[in-house]
Amino acid sequence: MPDLSDFREEYGHDILTKESVHPNPVEQFRIWFDYAVSQKITEPNAMSLATVDEHAQPWLRTVLLKAYDDRGFVFYTNYDSRKGKQLANNPKASVLFPWIQLERQVIINGEVERVSNSESLKYFSSRPFGSRLGAWVSQQSSVVSSRSLLLAKLEEMKRKFKNGEVPLPSFWGGYRVKPKTIEFWLGGKNRIHDRIFYSRREDGTWSIERLAP
DSSP: OOOOTTOOOOOOSOOOOTTTSOSSHHHHHHHHHHHHHHTTOSOTTEEEEEEEOTTSOEEEEEEEOOEEETTEEEEEEETTSHHHHHHHHSOEEEEEEEEGGGTEEEEEEEEEEEOOHHHHHHHHHHSOHHHHHHHHHOOTTSOOSOHHHHHHHHHHHHHHTTTSOOOOOTTEEEEEEEEEEEEEEEOOGGGOOEEEEEEEOTTSOEEEEEEOO
């Protein structure tokens, strides 16, 4: 077994306080997200999405954030995928943005709802032609015997939609994670990390607390 005990980095290039953050966590997320984009890290909108199946088994995968505002954080997928079925059964999720290069993480917990069909159509229409075809090709999370079958299906879709008009599949669209809590984590020296935790109150406002690292 490899010894990983010496794999460590010393954090602490910045500090985060209750007084320094924005009172609205979505606005604080925008500040951090814009900074992540400015630092040109790979896929700053990549987020780990955790859902839970009917046996209370968590499942984790990476998806891409495609929109956000005070209503929540939006991603798109196949409704019949594993995560889609799990969200239909238990519409709650946890999201993590692992901006390790910046010594930052953001964790979002909340309930999940489908976005409107018009929102899904608007985003779907903005995708490259190949990506729109890909949504029709894959029965996401189902077992396939070979990659060649997927490629054959892709060629079939190219012929079917050769005029470039690819309709929105009925089984594909967006989900919005409506945040109940949002935590901002900043690496600190000697493992004294900063953790600022927002929790939505009944009236829709946010409480802000510091958590121990």
